[in-house]
Every structure is written in C-alpha cells, then in structure tokens.
Amino acid sequence: MAVRPWQSKTGVWYADIPDAETGKRRRVNLGRDQQRAEERFHREMAAALGAARPAAPVRATVRQLSAAWLASCDRQLSPNTVQSYRTYSAWLLRDYGDEPAAGVGPAEIERILEAHAGNSGGARNHFLRAVKAMYSWGVQHEYLPAEANRLAQVRAEPHTPKRPEPLDAATCEAFLTACDRCPPLGAFARLLLYTGMRAGELVGLPWSAWRAHDGMIYLAQHKASSRTGKPRRIPVSSAARTILETLPRTGGAVFSDEAGTPLPYWAFNNRLRKVRRARPEFKGVTFHALRHTAASRMHAAGVPLAVAQEVLGHGSTLMTLYYTHNAESALFEAVEALSGEGRHDET
Numbered sequence: 001m002a003v004r005p006w007q008s009k010t011g012v013w014y015a016d017i018p019d020a021e022t023g024k025r026r027r028v029n030l031g032r033d034q035q036r037a038e039e040r041f042h043r044e045m046a047a048a049l050g051a052a053r054p055a056a057p058v059r060a061t062v063r064q065l066s067a068a069w070l071a072s073c074d075r076q077l078s079p080n081t082v083q084s085y086r087t088y089s090a091w092l093l094r095d096y097g098d099e100p101a102a103g104v105g106p107a108e109i110e111r112i113l114e115a116h117a118g119n120s121g122g123a124r125n126h127f128l129r130a131v132k133a134m135y136s137w138g139v140q141h142e143y144l145p146a147e148a149n150r151l152a153q154v155r156a157e158p159h160t161p162k163r164p165e166p167l168d169a170a171t172c173e174a175f176l177t178a179c180d181r182c183p184p185l186g187a188f189a190r191l192l193l194y195t196g197m198r199a200g201e202l203v204g205l206p207w208s209a210w211r212a213h214d215g216m217i218y219l220a221q222h223k224a225s226s227r228t229g230k231p232r233r234i235p236v237s238s239a240a241r242t243i244l245e246t247l248p249r250t251g252g253a254v255f256s257d258e259a260g261t262p263l264p265y266w267a268f269n270n271r272l273r274k275v276r277r278a279r280p281e282f283k284g285v286t287f288h289a290l291r292h293t294a295a296s297r298m299h300a301a302g303v304p305l306a307v308a309q310e311v312l313g314h315g316s317t318l319m320t321l322y323y324t325h326n327a328e329s330a331l332f333e334a335v336e337a338l339s340g341e342g343r344h345d346e347t
Contacts, residue, residue: 066097165325203263
C-alpha cells in the first residue's frame with residue numbers, strides 16, 4: 001500500500017512512516033505548510049527505506065531488479081503510477097526476466113518496443129522512462145554496477161501528443177451507450193462530459209466535494225495543483241446531478257467498490273480498453289477526448305470564453321482556445337459569408 005501524506009481537519013499534515021525494525025508504522029507530524037511537509041515526508045521515507053533495504057544480489061536478474069524496484073515504488077508513489085510501471089515491467093520480463101540485468105541493452109529494448117509499443121511514440125517514451133528509472137535505481141542500490149547500465153545513453157524520441165478530436169453527437173451517444181455496458185464506466189464517462197472535469201480529478205473524488213445545496217463540486221487544492229495550483233469549483237448540470245443522485249454510496253469516494261475502497265484510475269482505463277476492443281470504431285477515443293468534446297460544445301453554444309475557462313479550470317484563455325474545435329457547419333457558414341451569401345447586417 002502506497003504511503004502518502006494526508007491532511008487532518010485541523011490543517012496539519014501527517015504521514016504513517018513504516019519502521020525499518022518492527023515493520024509497524026509510526027505517525028509523523030509534518031506541520032501545516034504543505035511544501036515543507038512534502039520535503040520532510042520524503043526525507044523520512046528515504047531514511048526508512050535506506051534502513052530497510054535488503055542486500056542486493058551480486059548478479060541480479062531482470063526479475064529480481066524489477067521486483068525490488070516495484071516494491072520501492074509501491075511505498076512511495078501513487079497506485080496509478082505503480083500500475084503503469086508494472087505494465088511496462090511485464091513487457092521486459094516476458095522475454096528477459098531470467099536474464100542478467102546487465103545484459104539488457106539498446107538492441108533488446110528496441111525489440112521489446114517493436115513488439116509492444118508499435119508506432120505509438122507516447123507508449124515508447126513512457127516505457128523508456130520507466131525502464132531507465134528502474135536501472136538508475138538498480139545502480140543506486142547496487143543491483144548492478146554503473147558501467148553495466150547500458151540504458152543510460154538511450155534517448156527518448158521527440159514526440160508531440162496528438163490533439164484529441166471531439167466526438168460528434170451521434171458518435172458520442174454511441175460511445176456512452178457502449179460504456180454503459182461496463183459499469184460504472186458509463187456514469188464516469190458521462191460525468192466527464194457533463195462537467196468538463198479531468199479524469200484525474202474525478203477518480204477518487206470524495207462525496208463531500210459535491211455540495212448539493214448550491215449545485216457545485218469543490219476541488220481541493222491538492223486535486224488542482226497539477227494544473228493551476230488553485231482550488232476550483234465546478235457547476236453541476238441537471239444531467240450530472242441525476243447521475244450523482246443515482247450512484248450508490250458504498251464508500252467515501254463517488255466511485256468506490258462494494259468494500260468502500262475508491263476505484264483507481266486503471267480500473268476505469270481497463271474498462272475503456274474493453275469497450276475499444278469490442279467496438280473498433282472507438283479505438284482512438286480517450287477520457288481526455290470527452291473534455292475536448294465538452295469544451296467544443298460550450299464553444300458551439302456561444303458560451304463566453306472566460307466562462308468556459310473557469311468551468312474547465314484552465315489557467316489562461318489560450319489553453320481554452322486550444323480545447324475548442326469548430327464544427328464543419330460553422331466553417332462552411334464562415335466561407336459563405338465571404339461571398340456575401342451568408343447572413344450579415346446591412347448598415
């Protein structure tokens with residue numbers, strides 16, 4: 001289970017640090033300042049992990065290195081990050097798990113990328129970053145000598161993420177209907193579309209963030225810090241309100257399992273992959289595409305840019321403009337106006 005700092009109702013930050021000798025956790029008061037609390041948390045964790053680190057094998061295999069590195073990540077990083085690292089480690093273990101870690105070099109990495117990542121620049125770079133982080137950790141913790149780390153010089157290829165395209169009305173409705181067959185993916189996707197929220201903001205969202213009396217969702221600072229660094233509020237439409245009122249309250253989070261545990265991001269992503277496997281026409285649809293769809297719908301409806309910016313939680317109107325996509329009908333109306341055949345005012 002990942003260890004992360006948490007804030008009490010009184011504003012004090014705490015963390016339950018594992019004790020190297022007893023294995024039990026001791027609660028540490030990190031103070032009220034979030035930045036200093038994070039810094040002290042990492043110092044405490046580094047001390048605990050350093051004392052608890054077992055002796056590294058003299059000739060570690062890829063499997064031994066991967067297991068030790070993932071165990072370290074599990075104690076320090078978020079569950080979503082660890083899950084992605086486990087996925088990329090599985091690519092490496094499939095062919096080279098029992099090979100010496102020092103024997104894996106650029107040629108072996110390229111074969112893995114060709115087999116699993118294909119032409120996806122994003123997947124290739126994510127895999128390279130994960131594997132290089134694992135080998136750097138291995139050198140630091142003496143699982144292999146520095147000169148044996150043949151991946152240190154491997155560089156990620158320049159990659160510009162493709163701008164997600166918004167969904168037209170028919171495609172969007174068909175996609176949401178397909179998501180309804182993999183609950184609670186349908187409710188999750190509809191809330192993303194009806195609120196314009198980021199998937200990372202909706203995952204783990206506590207029920208307490210929704211104030212039904214004023215129709216707002218209030219995101220705490222730690223939820224928004226990855227973007228604007230400021231708390232924000234999100235208005236809840238009647239359609240989104242209906243979904244929230246029909247969801248079962250099995251835990252403290254809006255999306256929780258039957259035991260009351262908040263569902264992690266990968267649980268929704270796995271369901272999305274299942275939908276895309278069953279319906280090839282949705283292969284390129286992502287959760288972020290729903291956010292672009294929400295922005296484009298507000299733009300088409302004539303919502304002022306400053307208002308859309310606040311709803312989406314952007315730091316500038318330039319970012320909101322990037323999210324808006326013009327419909328083809330609007331483009332044709334624009335060029336018709338150039339020939340004088342469109343609607344215009346006589347002066």
